[in-house]
Amino acid sequence: MxxxxxxxxxxxxxxxxxxxxxxxxxxxxxxxxxxxxxxxxxCADPVRLKILFMLSQQPLCVCVIKEILDIADSKLSYHLNVLKKAGLIKGESQGNWIIYSLTGDGKTCIGCKLMDG
Amino acid sequence: MxxxxxxxxxxxxxxxxxxxxxxxxxxxxxxxxxxxxxxxxxCADPVRLKILFMLSQQPLCVCVIKEILDIADSKLSYHLNVLKKAGLIKGESQGNWIIYSLTGDGKTCIGCKLMDG
DNA sequence: TTGCCATTTCAACTTTATTTGAAATTCTTT
DNA sequence: AAAGAATTTCAAATAAAGTTGAAATGGCAA
Incomplete structure (x- = not known):
């Protein structure tokens, strides 16, 4: 060798x-x-990063995320699902709404200096 | 609002x-x-992560990386280029060889706890 | 129950990333 | 200058990811 x-x-x-x-x-x-x-x-997508940053401020329902990002429902749903499957966010139903928030892993991730550019 | x-x-x-x-x-x-x-x-690829981990041990020429990863030349070259364009590694020619090593950003990245799973 | 609202799911489509093998490049040695 | 080694580049093929709009789901209120 x-x-x-x-x-x-x-x-x-x-x-x-x-x-x-x-x-x-x-x-x-x-x-x-x-x-x-x-x-x-x-984390390799700007839309998903935005979602993570927003949720690091506070839990949000889909409709508010949608209003801030200004993208189609199905597109948002797709990206939320990617983040959920990766274990970075979780969604909790509340009546007609679903409120998303960061998981522990999501918090660790958003708190890391690699997220600052 | x-x-x-x-x-x-x-x-x-x-x-x-x-x-x-x-x-x-x-x-x-x-x-x-x-x-x-x-x-x-x-960082979203196992081959590229392996390269980053290897280079965190020491600088390596392409032929050694290739022997460890056991993949085709052109494939390796492709992944090296992705990492290089991302600013995580740099290559220095040395005669017939090119020796790759981590950049400052690459070191920061590999040292981050997000890299531990 | 009927209808509405928030959200997700689906399938078709478009875009981007990866793989492959062959050919090109560059340096070195003879 | 020719031959050989290490590496990259290229174009064609495949695979994976993201987008779109329409349809489905599930809760809620009338």
């Missing part, structure tokens, strides 16, 4: 940390990678 | 924080939303 045709600089550092095998071993397992990437995918 | 047909709970909280207008005003501007969502999109 180490007597290979790669830059010395890389070869040395690689050797020092245990070689290719060690590098493979330190990667998160497939489940974790899937869940981290799914989380990022959920 | 406030004499509307929405849940009391929501209406009150909304009023307390300045109404729909205030809520609109506190959202990040379009540029910022675009850049945050672009960042998340770059």
């Amino acid at each position: 180490e007597g290979r045709d790669i830059p010395e600089e890389v070869a040395e550092a690689l050797l020092a940390c245990g070689g290719v095998e060690a590098m493979e071993g330190c990667l998160p397992d497939a489940d974790r990678l899937a869940s981290v990437s799914a989380f990022h995918r959920a | 406030e004499g509307r047909d929405i849940p009391e709970e929501v209406a009150e909280a909304l009023l307390a924080c300045g109404g729909v207008e205030a809520m609109e005003g506190c959202l990040p501007d379009a540029d910022r939303l675009a850049s945050v969502s672009a960042f998340h999109r770059a």
Whole structure:
């Protein structure tokens, strides 16, 4: 593994940390990678980020979110569902309305400095 | 704006924080939303996450990354480019090789607890 | 029950992202 | 200059994500 045709600089550092095998071993397992990437995918859209920011101020019903974002019902519903499936928001029925709010994960996420640009 | 047909709970909280207008005003501007969502999109793939994790250990040339990930050259190149365009990694030519490493943003990103699942 | 309102669901469609294999580029060695 | 290695680029194909408008659902009030 180490007597290979790669830059010395890389070869040395690689050797020092245990070689290719060690590098493979330190990667998160497939489940974790899937869940981290799914989380990022959920945040990878401006509409969804807006929703997260709004809900970080206070819980809101769909109709208010819709008024602020000014998008079609079905589109909003789609994005709410993406966030819900990602575990970042939850919706609670209240009569005719559904009030959405951040979950614990959603709060962690919105509070992270990666969300500031 | 406030004499509307929405849940009391929501209406009150909304009023307390300045109404729909205030809520609109506190959202990040379009540029910022675009850049945050672009960042998340770059992280929204297991292959790219693996690359980020590997580079957080040490800089690596493409051939070593390829050996660890065991994917086609062009596919790897595609993902490296996505990360590079997102500003998370940079590549430096060294003779026949290109050695990739994390940028400052890349380090911030990989160090964030959102990356732990 | 009838009708209305808030929201979701559905299927068709459009757009964007990813994969693939072949060809091109760039540097190095002979 | 020719040959070889590492990497990228390209275009065609596939897959996944997002959008749209219409129809369905479920609660509520008359």
